[in-house]
Amino acid sequence: xxxxxxxxxxxxxxxxxxxxxxxxxxxxxxxxxxxxxxxxxxxxxxxxxxxxxxxxxxxxxxxxxxxxxxxxxxxxxxxxxxxxxxxxxxxxxxxxxxxxxxxxxxxxxxxxxxxxxxxxxxxxxxxxxxxxxxxxxxxxxxxxxxxxxxxxxxxxxxxxxxxxxxxxxxxxxxxxxxxxxxxxxxxxxxxxxxxxxxxxxxxxxxx
Amino acid sequence: xxxxxxxxxxxxxxxxxxxxxxxxxxxxxxxxxxxxxxxxxxxxxxxxxxxxxxxxxxxxxxxxxxxxxxxxxxxxxxxxxxxxxxxxxxxxxxxxxxxxxxxxxxxxxxxxxxxxxxxxxxxxxxxxxxxxxxxxxxxxxxxxxxxxxxxxxxxxxxxxxxxxxxxxxxxxxxxxxxxxxxxxxxxxxxxxxxxxxxxxxxxxxxxxxxxxxxxxxxxxxxxxxxxxxxxxxxxxxxxxxxxxxxxxxxxxxxxxxxxxxxxxxxxxxxxxxxxxxxxxxxxxxxxxxxxxxxxxxxxxxxxxxxxxxxxxxxxxxxxxxxxxxxxxxxxxxxxxxxxxxxxxxxxxxxxxxxxxxxxxxxxxxxxxxxxxxxxxxxxxxxxxxxxxxxxxxxxxxxxxxxxxxxxxxxxxxxxxxxxxxxxxxxxxxxxxxxxxxxxxxxxxxxxxxxxxxxxxxxxxxxxxxxxxxxxxxxxxxxxxxxxxxxxxxxxxxxxxxxxxxxxxxxxxxxxxxxxxxxxxxxxxxxxxxxxxxxxxx
Ligand code: HEM
Ligand SMILES: [Cu+2]
Numbered sequence: 001x002x003x004x005x006x007x008x009x010x011x012x013x014x015x016x017x018x019x020x021x022x023x024x025x026x027x028x029x030x031x032x033x034x035x036x037x038x039x040x041x042x043x044x045x046x047x048x049x050x051x052x053x054x055x056x057x058x059x060x061x062x063x064x065x066x067x068x069x070x071x072x073x074x075x076x077x078x079x080x081x082x083x084x085x086x087x088x089x090x091x092x093x094x095x096x097x098x099x100x101x102x103x104x105x106x107x108x109x110x111x112x113x114x115x116x117x118x119x120x121x122x123x124x125x126x127x128x129x130x131x132x133x134x135x136x137x138x139x140x141x142x143x144x145x146x147x148x149x150x151x152x153x154x155x156x157x158x159x160x161x162x163x164x165x166x167x168x169x170x171x172x173x174x175x176x177x178x179x180x181x182x183x184x185x186x187x188x189x190x191x192x193x194x195x196x197x198x199x200x201x202x203x204x205x206x207x
Numbered sequence: 208x209x210x211x212x213x214x215x216x217x218x219x220x221x222x223x224x225x226x227x228x229x230x231x232x233x234x235x236x237x238x239x240x241x242x243x244x245x246x247x248x249x250x251x252x253x254x255x256x257x258x259x260x261x262x263x264x265x266x267x268x269x270x271x272x273x274x275x276x277x278x279x280x281x282x283x284x285x286x287x288x289x290x291x292x293x294x295x296x297x298x299x300x301x302x303x304x305x306x307x308x309x310x311x312x313x314x315x316x317x318x319x320x321x322x323x324x325x326x327x328x329x330x331x332x333x334x335x336x337x338x339x340x341x342x343x344x345x346x347x348x349x350x351x352x353x354x355x356x357x358x359x360x361x362x363x364x365x366x367x368x369x370x371x372x373x374x375x376x377x378x379x380x381x382x383x384x385x386x387x388x389x390x391x392x393x394x395x396x397x398x399x400x401x402x403x404x405x406x407x408x409x410x411x412x413x414x415x416x417x418x419x420x421x422x423x424x425x426x427x428x429x430x431x432x433x434x435x436x437x438x439x440x441x442x443x444x445x446x447x448x449x450x451x452x453x454x455x456x457x458x459x460x461x462x463x464x465x466x467x468x469x470x471x472x473x474x475x476x477x478x479x480x481x482x483x484x485x486x487x488x489x490x491x492x493x494x495x496x497x498x499x500x501x502x503x504x505x506x507x508x509x510x511x512x513x514x515x516x517x518x519x520x521x522x523x524x525x526x527x528x529x530x531x532x533x534x535x536x537x538x539x540x541x542x543x544x545x546x547x548x549x550x551x552x553x554x555x556x557x558x559x560x561x562x563x564x565x566x567x568x569x570x571x572x573x574x575x576x577x578x579x580x581x582x583x584x585x586x587x588x589x590x591x592x593x594x595x596x597x598x599x600x601x602x603x604x605x606x607x608x609x610x611x612x613x614x615x616x617x618x619x620x621x622x623x624x625x626x627x628x629x630x631x632x633x634x635x636x637x638x639x640x641x642x643x644x645x646x647x648x649x650x651x652x653x654x655x656x657x658x659x660x661x662x663x664x665x666x667x668x669x670x671x672x673x674x675x676x677x678x679x680x681x682x683x684x685x686x687x688x689x690x691x692x693x694x695x696x697x698x699x700x701x702x703x704x705x706x707x708x709x710x711x712x713x714x715x716x717x718x719x720x721x722x723x724x725x726x727x728x729x730x731x732x733x734x735x736x737x738x739x740x741x742x743x744x
Contacts, residue, residue: 135450
């Protein structure tokens with residue numbers, strides 16, 4: 001019995017391909033989650049084309065654009081951190097991960113100012129002012145807050161995840177031989193980026 | 208009969224003591240078998256709670272007029288009954304308990320791919336259940352929307368909808384993670400030599416189920432979150448006053464919830480396949496047809512959600528398209544039934560309790576399936592929509608189908624899981640009473656539905672009295688039967704252990720290891736050379 005537990009304790013299952021497969025499947029579910037929202041968006045846009053068109057002009061394309069660029073760069077830095085890890089350059093990995101985290105934070109700061117301005121103007125779900133507008137406006141801004149809000153939550157989750165990866169790299173628990181955790185963190189971050197790539201034109205650009 | 212002398216006995220997963228002892232050894236265990244039992248016990252508990260609620264509802268319906276509760280209590284009762292049975296018992300269903308226990312063993316693996324994630328899924332399950340429970344006892348009382356949370360009523364009612372919806376969302380998360388875990392396990396951890404077409408058919412069923420869990424659940428998850436935000440922040444996604452569309456809610460809800468029916472029934476069919484094969488003592492008939500029909504059911508199951516909405520306002524074209532697609536699902540389901548029959552044909556049948564449970568399953572499942580066609584065709588559905596006919600139909604499918612299969616699986620794998628045998632005669636008597644009670648309870652509801660009695664009402668017109676009376680008596684018989692069945696198993700679990708590694712002459716991998724299995728299932732990973740049901744040389 002004693003002996004057995006010793007044997008079992010050392011037995012460890014490590015399967016990087018399996019882990020990556022798991023992450024891809026999870027990303028799939030996230031895309032479906034947002035997919036349902038895209039359906040809702042298209043249905044309501046189809047019903048209220050004019051109001052949606054006018055409402056979107058209220059959004060600040062510049063901030064949206066800046067945030068798009070920020071996310072694209074951060075996606076690149078995460079990808080580069082994986083390459084650095086493969087080459088065994090721990091210091092570079094940490095630096096690149098750090099940059100990614102900072103960019104994510106800047107994204108949130110921008111979002112804060114953008115939302116703040118809207119709320120300042122009385123535009124937020126359930127506000128009296130919004131409810132005095134047309135149904136199309138109510139739905140557009142409802143979707144806007146809900147979808148960008150959900151995306152922001154994903155940014156935060158991604159930051160926590162990458163922060164955890166950072167610690168693991170520092171402890172050498174993620175290293176040149178075993179870096180699937182870093183890869184998975186990167187995959188998740190690309191997802192966050194990808195979703196934004198859809199949100200940006202839907203809310204800010206389409207005329 | 209059993210060659211247990213050849214098996215070198217290890218401490219079983221029940222006795223094994225790891226890092227933690229006592230109750231913590233269970234609550235913190237990442238062993239798939241212990242997690243399976245955690246699911247099994249919690250699911251059984253929820254099932255019994257649901258049964259008690261069901262019996263109370265039937266008591267109210269024993270005669271016209273008010274018997275023991277007010278209309279609002281009845282509304283809460285059928286809602287919570289539905290929530291409990293659907294989300295806490297039958298959707299996790301056989302997948303969470305028997306899937307967790309036997310999936311790794313049947314593919315010759317020591318555990319699932321992500322054991323910690325597996326434990327985490329159970330905690331999400333319990334967390335979701337607790338949130339739903341909280342919703343029943345706090346705020347303005349239990350929800351009264353029905354388990355479907357249809358908008359706009361779910362946005363307007365003063366009852367505690369938010370917590371129930373949140374609970375359901377958390378449960379969905381648990382379900383997604385379990386599915387993900389199983390898919391990776393099946394892809395990555397099959398023993399050497401086990402190609403996809405050498406997997407036991409229960410695994411194929413689990414594979415289809417896992418994909419549905421993964422692909423359907425996120426949609427309803429986000430839909431439920433939208434309901435929460437509609438209620439809390441007044442966004443108006445589904446609120447017609449703000450331009451939202453309640454019908455859109457129905458679409459999004461059923462895009463998940465119809466496939467969810469197959470989350471419930473596919474693992475059940477998988478277990479029945481194993482049982483029928485073992486007790487027929489034959490190689491299963493039409494292995495590939497059964498395997499692929501699982502995937503076909505999973506796939507077609509996605510395309511039929513509209514049949515829940517024939518009367519909600521839908522174009523004529525979409526109505527007949529959905530109707531046609533619904534009929535298509537009957538084909539892969541029928542393939543399974545035909546292949547089970549063909550397997551039994553000329554087999555040498557061993558009439559043990561699990562086999563009788565499987566027969567009971569086939570009988571009621573066919574009634575459920577055929578009446579499903581009545582609901583799937585537009586014309587007849589318009590007549591029986593939202594009547595007791597629907598209630599009868601889905602109880603035949605989810606209780607008679609998935610529920611009875613749950614018990615069939617329990618009787619089949621019981622000796623493997625605990626290394627003990629129950630009293631077979633009492634098991635048969637219990638089944639007989641359950642079977643009689645079940646049909647007495649639900650069959651009259653078909654008649655009531657055709658007569659026009661609506662569902663979800665605590666009272667009815669006098670002309671519906673007799674079938675309702677019979678139905679209520681059926682609920683008592685069923686209750687007695689269930690008690691006999693469960694007490695019999697419970698007593699067996701306490702009995703002294705026996706060496707029954709292979710009591711049924713099973714041929715799949717789980718019967719080649721000791722009962723109860725050791726912590727790591729296999730001391731040495733087996734190499735697979737023969738098909739899953741081939742007779743041993
Ligand atoms: C002894 C066992 C059971 C009894 C006596 C029972 C009885 C009932 C009754 C009387 C209703 C309400 C009908 C109405 O007024 O519309 C009902 C609804 C329902 N039952 Fe059961 N039932 C039992 C077991 C189950 C099981 C095992 C399941 C699922 C696995 C289940 C799922 C449901 C669902 C989903 C509803 C619909 C709730 C709603 O309308 O929102 N029941 N049941
Ligand atoms: Cu359906």
